[in-house]
Amino acid sequence: MKILFVGDIVGNPGRKILKTLLPGLKEEYGFDICIANGENAAGGSGITYTVAQELYNAGVDVITLGNHAWSKKEVLNFIDSDPRIIRPANYPQESPGKGSTIIETPAGKVGIMNLMGRVYMENIDCPFKAADRELEHLKAMTKVVVVDFHAEATSEKNALAWYLDGKVSCVLGTHTHVQTADERILPFGTAFITDVGMTGPHEGVIGVDRNIIINRFITHMPARYEVAKGAAQFNAVYVEVDVLTGKALDIRRVSQIST
């Protein structure tokens, strides 16, 4: 199975470059499913119904979220009924939405799980234990499982990848908006990258207008964030998985900049 996973889509610049590049990438990689982290897709924080439809229409099959899952309250109107959008599985069980989903693709079924880190982030349930819980029902349905681990600390991402090596097809880090150059396949067949990167503005500070952020660092005064303008970047990873074993065969970084 061929999978394209798109790193955090930020605002209109991210959606625009996604729409521009996805048809060509589909031709180049022939992926069976496109998964994208969309927690910053609407105005740089959260997701709305209209924006989710825009991503689906562009060719995204499944949307994952993270710490900005609830930033746009409108998400509560559709997160329970839409099987293609998931939020971190280690949010409290009482939270709306679900932490994993199973999607039928031309190459077979794929399970997608979303988890969130706890280091320098919200103090939610243990992502390691949550992964085990979700895997119990996913593994009964398919051997191919993709994990989006939305986390800040490189150590936590590396630890979870090693913990899940051989249990899932890939652990793909999101949230930091900076693509790391450490993609590899671990000994028992799990593909891993610490962070897939960002699909959004290229000339800001991880997606936000750079002057606002520079000023915030200098003055320590609160400021309203705005999505940066200018050139855009597209960050993703391509992963190929053996559907019979669920083990990864290949992981490649995708990175493009448009003016």
Ligand SMILES: [Fe+2]
């Ligand atoms: Fe995030």
